[in-house]
Amino acid sequence: MLDAVEAKDTERLNALLEPLYSADIADLLEQISAPERRELLRLWSREIDGEILSELSEGIREEVIEQLPPEVLSEAVRELDSDDVVDLIEDLEEPHQEAILEALDVADRVAVEQSLAYPDYSAGRLMQRETVVAPEHWTVGEAIDYLRGAEWLPDQFYHVILVDPRMRPLANVTLGRILSAKRSTKMRDIAEEIFRTIRATESETEVAYLFNQYHLISAPVVDDADRLVGVITIDDAMNVLDEEHEEDILRLAGVGEGSITDNWIEVTKQRFPWLFVNLLTAILASGVISIFEGTISKIVALAVLMPIVASQGGNAATQGLAVAVRALATKSLTRSNVLRVIRREIAQGVANGVMFALVMGVIAFFWFDRPMIGVVIGMAMIINLFAAALAGLLIPLGLEKMGFDPALASGAFVTTVTDVVGFFSFLGLAGLILL
Amino acid sequence: MLDAVEAKDTERLNALLEPLYSADIADLLEQISAPERRELLRLWSREIDGEILSELSEGIREEVIEQLPPEVLSEAVRELDSDDVVDLIEDLEEPHQEAILEALDVADRVAVEQSLAYPDYSAGRLMQRETVVAPEHWTVGEAIDYLRGAEWLPDQFYHVILVDPRMRPLANVTLGRILSAKRSTKMRDIAEEIFRTIRATESETEVAYLFNQYHLISAPVVDDADRLVGVITIDDAMNVLDEEHEEDILRLAGVGEGSITDNWIEVTKQRFPWLFVNLLTAILASGVISIFEGTISKIVALAVLMPIVASQGGNAATQGLAVAVRALATKSLTRSNVLRVIRREIAQGVANGVMFALVMGVIAFFWFDRPMIGVVIGMAMIINLFAAALAGLLIPLGLEKMGFDPALASGAFVTTVTDVVGFFSFLGLAGLILL
Numbered sequence: 001m002l003d004a005v006e007a008k009d010t011e012r013l014n015a016l017l018e019p020l021y022s023a024d025i026a027d028l029l030e031q032i033s034a035p036e037r038r039e040l041l042r043l044w045s046r047e048i049d050g051e052i053l054s055e056l057s058e059g060i061r062e063e064v065i066e067q068l069p070p071e072v073l074s075e076a077v078r079e080l081d082s083d084d085v086v087d088l089i090e091d092l093e094e095p096h097q098e099a100i101l102e103a104l105d106v107a108d109r110v111a112v113e114q115s116l117a118y119p120d121y122s123a124g125r126l127m128q129r130e131t132v133v134a135p136e137h138w139t140v141g142e143a144i145d146y147l148r149g150a151e152w153l154p155d156q157f158y159h160v161i162l163v164d165p166r167m168r169p170l171a172n173v174t175l176g177r178i179l180s181a182k183r184s185t186k187m188r189d190i191a192e193e194i195f196r197t198i199r200a201t202e203s204e205t206e207v208a209y210l211f212n213q214y215h216l217i218s219a220p221v222v223d224d225a226d227r228l229v230g231v232i233t234i235d236d237a238m239n240v241l242d243e244e245h246e247e248d249i250l251r252l253a254g255v256g257e258g259s260i261t262d263n264w265i266e267v268t269k270q271r272f273p274w275l276f277v278n279l280l281t282a283i284l285a286s287g288v289i290s291i292f293e294g295t296i297s298k299i300v301a302l303a304v305l306m307p308i309v310a311s312q313g314g315n316a317a318t319q320g321l322a323v324a325v326r327a328l329a330t331k332s333l334t335r336s337n338v339l340r341v342i343r344r345e346i347a348q349g350v351a352n353g354v355m356f357a358l359v360m361g362v363i364a365f366f367w368f369d370r371p372m373i374g375v376v377i378g379m380a381m382i383i384n385l386f387a388a389a390l391a392g393l394l395i396p397l398g399l400e401k402m403g404f405d406p407a408l409a410s411g412a413f414v415t416t417v418t419d420v421v422g423f424f425s426f427l428g429l430a431g432l433i434l435l
Numbered sequence: 436m437l438d439a440v441e442a443k444d445t446e447r448l449n450a451l452l453e454p455l456y457s458a459d460i461a462d463l464l465e466q467i468s469a470p471e472r473r474e475l476l477r478l479w480s481r482e483i484d485g486e487i488l489s490e491l492s493e494g495i496r497e498e499v500i501e502q503l504p505p506e507v508l509s510e511a512v513r514e515l516d517s518d519d520v521v522d523l524i525e526d527l528e529e530p531h532q533e534a535i536l537e538a539l540d541v542a543d544r545v546a547v548e549q550s551l552a553y554p555d556y557s558a559g560r561l562m563q564r565e566t567v568v569a570p571e572h573w574t575v576g577e578a579i580d581y582l583r584g585a586e587w588l589p590d591q592f593y594h595v596i597l598v599d600p601r602m603r604p605l606a607n608v609t610l611g612r613i614l615s616a617k618r619s620t621k622m623r624d625i626a627e628e629i630f631r632t633i634r635a636t637e638s639e640t641e642v643a644y645l646f647n648q649y650h651l652i653s654a655p656v657v658d659d660a661d662r663l664v665g666v667i668t669i670d671d672a673m674n675v676l677d678e679e680h681e682e683d684i685l686r687l688a689g690v691g692e693g694s695i696t697d698n699w700i701e702v703t704k705q706r707f708p709w710l711f712v713n714l715l716t717a718i719l720a721s722g723v724i725s726i727f728e729g730t731i732s733k734i735v736a737l738a739v740l741m742p743i744v745a746s747q748g749g750n751a752a753t754q755g756l757a758v759a760v761r762a763l764a765t766k767s768l769t770r771s772n773v774l775r776v777i778r779r780e781i782a783q784g785v786a787n788g789v790m791f792a793l794v795m796g797v798i799a800f801f802w803f804d805r806p807m808i809g810v811v812i813g814m815a816m817i818i819n820l821f822a823a824a825l826a827g828l829l830i831p832l833g834l835e836k837m838g839f840d841p842a843l844a845s846g847a848f849v850t851t852v853t854d855v856v857g858f859f860s861f862l863g864l865a866g867l868i869l870l
Contacts, residue, residue, distance in 0.1 A: 021629060023648050031772045147614045157611050158593060158652075175610035176592050179582045194456060212677060213458050215670045217593075235650045238673050242647055245680040246761055249687065253757030254750055260762040260772070264782035271754050272787055275747060279791060282746040283798070290739045296731075303738035304725045307854070310742065311717040312710060315689055318846060319706050322688030326681055327695040337466040337695070347699035352707055356714060363718070411753060411846070419742070 002032065005040050013044055026055030029064065030261050041067045050076040054084050057259055058091045065096055074103025081155055082111045083128035083236065090116065090125065115230075123207050124200035126240065127221040127230030130154035134187060136162045136170050141183030143173075156233055158217045162187055167227045169220040171195050197222045200229055204240045209331065211237035248325060251407035254278065278412040285310070285419035292427035295435060301368045302430050305377055309426045312356060313384035313418030314411075320345055320392025321414050328396060328406045342393060349389025353382035376433055380426035384418055391417040437467065440475050448479055461490030464499065465696050476502045485511040489519050492694055493526045494701075500531055509538030516590055517546045518563035518671065525551065525560065550665075558642050559635035561675065562656040562665030565589035569622060571597045571605050576618030578608075591668055593652045597622055602662045604655040606630050632657045635664055639675045644766065646672035683760060686842035689713065713847040720745070720854035727862035730870065736803045737865050740812055744861045747791060748819035748853030749846075755780055755827025756849050763831060763841045777828060784824025788817035811868055815861035819853055826852040 004012040017025060029037055029052075037060075041048070045068055053061060053076055065073060077085060077100050085104070089097045089112070101109055111129040118124025132153060134143050143160055147153065159172040171191035181190050196210055197220050210216060211234055221230040250258055254274035258267065289296075289306070296302050324341075327333035333341060357378030365374035391414050396406035439447040452460060464472055464487075472495075476483070480503055488496060488511055500508060512520060512535050520539070524532045524547070536544055546564040553559025567588060569578050578595055582588065594607040606626035616625050629649055633642055633656050645651060646669055656665040685693055689709035693702065724731075724741070731737050759776075762768035768776060792813030800809035826849050831841035 021649060023650075027767065030767065031769060033775060144614060148617070150615060153611060153615045156609075156652075174591075175614060176588060179579060179610060179614065180585060180588045182583070212673060214456060215458075217591075217670070234669050234673065235652070238647060238669065238676065241673065241676060241680075245676075245683075248680075249684060249757050249761055252684065252688070253753045255754045255757055258754075258758045260758065260767045260776060262779075264779040264786070267779060267783040268786040271751065271783065272790065274754065275750055275787060275791065276794075278750040279743070279747060279794065282743040285746070286739050286743055289742070293735045293739065296738050297735045300728045300732045300738075303731050303735075303741075304721050304728065306738075307724070307742060307745065307858075308714070308717040308721055311720070311850075311854075312714060315710055315713040315847060316706065318688045319690045319693075319709065322684050322690055323693045323695065326684055332462065332465065332695050334466055337468075340468060341695060344697075344699040344702060348702040348706065351699070351703040352710055355707065356710065359711075359714065412750060415746075419746075423742075 002036060005036065005043060008043060010043050013040075014047070017044065017047070022049070022051035023055045025052050030057060030060050034063070037063070038067065045069060045072055048072060048076060050078075050080040050084065050088075053077075054080065054088055057261055059259065060261055061088070062092060062096065065092065065100075070099065070103075073100065077103050078105070078108075081128045081130060082108060082115060083126065083230075085112050086115045086125055090120070118200055121204045122200065123198045123202045123204060123221050123232060124230070126204050126207060126236050127200070127232045128154060128156075129230045130157075131161060131220070131228060131231045132157050132159075133161045133163045133167075133169075133228065134173075136164060136188055138162075138187045139183065140178055140181045140185045140187060140190070143178060143187055144183070156235070157231070158233065159192075159231075160187070161220050161228065161231070162191060163228055169197055169222065169228045172218070172220070174217075197226070198232060199224075205244060207232060208237050208240040208244060212241060213331075244329070247405075248329065248407045251405065252322065252325065252410050254410040254412050274410070274412065281412055281416035281419070284416060285423055288420050288423045289427065292423075292431060295427055295431040299370070299373075299430065299434060301370070301373060302427060305364060305373070306423055306426050308360065309377060309380045309384055310415075310419045310422035312360075312381060313388045313422045314415040316349065316352065316385050316388035317392040317414045317418050318411055320349075320389055321396060321411075324393050324396045325407050328400050333397075338397070345389040345393045346386065349385045349387075350382065353385035356385065357381040370434065372434055373430070376429045377426060379429055380422065383425040384422040387421040388414075388418045437471060440471065440478060443478060445478050448475075449482070452479065452482065457484070457486035458490045460487050465492060465495050469498070472498070473502065480504060480507055483507060483511060485513075485515040485519065485523070488512075489515065489523055492696055494694065495696055496523070497527060497531065500527065500535075505534065505538075508535065512538050513540070513543075516563045516565060517543060517550060518561065518665075520547050521550045521560055525555070553635055556639045557635065558633045558637045558639060558656050558667060559665070561639050561642060561671050562635070562667045563589065563591075564665045565592075566596060566655070566663060566666045567592050567594075568596045568598045568602075568604075568663065569608075571599060571623055573597075573622045574618065575613055575616045575620045575622060575625070578613060578622055579618070591670070592666070593668065594627075594666075595622070596655050596663065596666070597626060598663055604632055604657065604663045607653070607655070609652075632661070633667060634659070640679060642667060643672050643675040643679060647676060648766075679764070682840075683764065683842045686840065687757065687760065687845050689845040689847050709845070709847065716847055716851035716854070719851060720858055723855050723858045724862065727858075727866060730862055730866045734805070734808075734865065734869060736805070736808060737862060740799060740808070741858055741861050743795065744812060744815045744819055745850075745854045745857035747795075747816060748823040748857045749850040751784065751787065751820050751823035752827040752849045752853050753846055755784075755824055756831060756846075759828050759831045760841050763835050768832075773832070780824040780828045781821065784820045784822075785817065788820030791820065792816040805869065807869055808865070811864045812861065814864055815857065818860040819857040822856040823849075823853045 089100050161169050162171045173187050173191050177190045200221050218233045220228050223229050258270050361374035361378035364377045365371050400406045524535050596604050597606045598604050608622050608626050612625040633654050635656050653668045655663050658664050693705050796809035796813035799812045800806050835841045
């Protein structure tokens, strides 16, 4: 394809890109370099539509929008449902936002602006304003006639929402049941048993959780007076779940955000702050070692062994941390089982501590000519795996309690505890026992 | 609720549990302790239905099934769609599987057994056998009449699949469009533009990727002869996505598997092997230190500073690793951009390396009375962050290339590289420059 771009062969380019789905074209745009992208857009910008723009990652999207002729941009945006427009423009800079809003019809523009009035990462941002509703007393026949006569229906809808006269949603009826029921059947008699409304101000994390927990396909969104203001469909929820996943993995690894399309300067800036935090915690651990400089200068073997104690503790803590963060995200770690889980982690820490104390004690016994060094490292190992079990669980729990994302308890923080405890217990015990 | 259990007050228990959704009842069963669960089931087992069983996590599910009276179990299973039955029994032990299969009607039993014949974690295991199809030449009117006359339709369906006479799927028509189109419209004229079939032997990871990438709601599953054998719906794909998420997080942290409901013995067993691997890699790193025992015994400050070099490298590598694993999972790191990403990571590693070399060099300069120690730690920092950038990217890439899950490049492996390089470069340079 890049050959066709280089040869400025628009026809061949069309033949290559035409059969692809929007998501694949977007991936392709993301994977080529910035100059190649510029060249491709010069030849092919007329074909960029709203769907392709929706699929692009933020940074690249902004770049592409800048290069699109205004009439292509407005055409592209006009095809989209309101939730996709919101998703498209919420991260753009002010002037780009304006340009897109102006391209919309007045009604669409108002809908988009209302959605933008909800906080970032709220259900209000996620929902589409286009809903399909019916009065609760309708029959299936009335609903079908209404749908058939409707001038316009959303691209995606899976339920007819039953509402009361004040537009408060009461139940969902799946299209499958409408299609298979008799015309005279009351809509309310074939409503789904499971029905959850979502408040527009609720966080999108909560939305993803609800969809996952209750296997929802779509859910009505309501305002503070319980009136219907939109609907969220499962594809949006799946998208959020995927983004949360990314966020958890990156945060646990101490990367605030990061995309494979960022350039090296952006990447350096993203990673510097966390590395800086880690440097401070590492200096703290070194401070502990420096207390025992005298001990180390007498028994250099301690310097050789001390990273083992710290490393085992760090790894054990990271294991517990991952399980805890995941359990908190799925709401399976709650008040009713937290004490049981704490006891379990401690038991596990002590059990693995004792086993590794034996293994490492024997190794150290034969490695160095001081047999007591095996006893010291064994004791330090038990202490540190105990500390690791507590840190891996209590730090994320504490963060959650204080309203932070528990995934922020990234390696750096938790391993500070195990480094400090590991060095202190090992060198301290060595000072007491070996000297 | 536990009060009601303790008081053996079945009526109050019913009043409490009746209004809850299955997913919530399952959560509740998971969060109480094993004896409490046994007590609750003794009072309330008649009310356990198939949906609740589906929602339970594996370990707990097995425990509950053992305690259910056989007739409750068969009743529970008979309500479920075939994919849910498969999901329910695939992880059970042989005798439990048999018991459930025998409870099914012959037709259902055959369907479930055919699904079970597909490999673990394949699309064939994920799909439901129940599909709604129509010949490609039908009109909307014919389809609606057929649906209305059908004796039985699946609980969940979002498309009518158009098939040719040999049952090969050709297109999907959403129910929304069927409901809003004229009776005389040809079904094929209102088919969705996006259409993907999934081979039954494809992995569920690939299924989740396809649903996420193309925003599918349901997709037909075909056999090797391209004939329709089932359908996968988005809720199943979302479930897989969520499980993959869990797997990535746990593997990156060096936990093979693990659930908040496991007891301490299971947890100890799960974590031991990875901690053991870590111990071996930590001993390797210690071996590097022991080469330089002579150097350390002359300058004990080196023992104080060396963990800082290793720790910064380990953290930088973990950052790169998380970004790489995530990019590989979303297929956004491919042959067309891998060289660009490698260059970017190296540039980032050197840039952060230089910055931290300056910071740490100055700190060490003032901390210890040997000014050259600042130069040594600065140089080691640059070398180690360079190594970290390479290890964090190339190790997961190599694993992927060899057909392994790149998330297996857990902290333990990647940090071995940075520990070894960190200790070697810092102590080696110290020996050359300071002695």
